[in-house]
Each structure stands twice: as C-alpha cells, then as structure tokens.
C-alpha cells in the first residue's frame with residue numbers, strides 16, 4: 001500500500017519538477033541596466049559598451065527616463081543570443097507585456113522600461129549598437145557589445 005502511494009505521489013509531482021539542469025534559460029539572471037538617453041534629452045546609451053558571457057542568462061533592463069522614445073538595436077547581438085523573453089513596464093512599474101520569440105530590437109517609450117532575457121550563444125564584437133530614430137545615431141546614440 002505504501003509503495004503504491006509513493007508511486008502515485010511521484011507521478012503527480014513529476015510534471016511540477018524544476019527544469020532540467022541543462023536548460024540555460026532557467027539560471028538566475030545577471031541584471032545589466034542600460035539607460036536610453038538622459039533626463040536632459042542627451043542622445044546616448046549609458047553605458048555605451050556592454051559585455052556578456054556565453055552560456056549565462058542575462059536580464060538586460062532598458063530604462064528610458066528621457067523625453068523621447070529610443071531603440072536598443074544591435075544586429076550583431078540579436079544574431080548571437082537565444083531569447084527567453086522580453087517584458088515591458090509602465091512608468092508605475094506595472095508589467096504590461098511579456099513577449100516570447102526571437103527579438104531583433106526594442107523601442108522603449110519615455111518613462112517606460114523593458115527587459116530582455118537572453119543567453120549569448122556565440123562570441124563576437126559588435127560596433128552596431130544604435131537607435132534608428134532619425135537623427136539619434138548622428139547625435140551620439142551608438143555603442144558596442146562584446147560577447148566572450
């Protein structure tokens with residue numbers, strides 16, 4: 001009787017078990033914050049150079065406290081990471097969306113935040129971080145990313 005109860009409990013709990021240890025997207029994320037623009041309206045990424053290690057889960061938090069919308073866009077980085085999800089946050093901190101699938105670039109509106117959860121899978125150095133809003137790249141919204 002005891003044996004069958006044990007089996008029954010094991011059978012019920014199995015689907016709720018933690019993810020496989022090999023699932024790199026289930027690590028505790030390393031949080032990296034980047035400011036898009038500044039409150040004074042300056043056109044820059046702060047910091048403008050980012051480094052990520054392959055095989056680690058990152059939560060890249062994109063913060064826009066500036067008066068304009070800004071993008072975070074890097075083709076090199078987008079090609080070199082596996083995305084778990086992206087999430088958006090209203091100015092009051094409320095989570096407003098969770099997006100699954102491959103992410104290419106993210107636009108964040110004034111006062112809003114977004115985060116991008118990814119695992120870098122390929123090394124590379126990319127000098128293509130930019131904000132494609134007209135005039136922003138020329139005004140200084142550029143940066144570089146190294147994946148090692």
Ligand SMILES: [Cu+2]
Nearest residue numbers: 070131133136
């Ligand atoms: Cu911009």
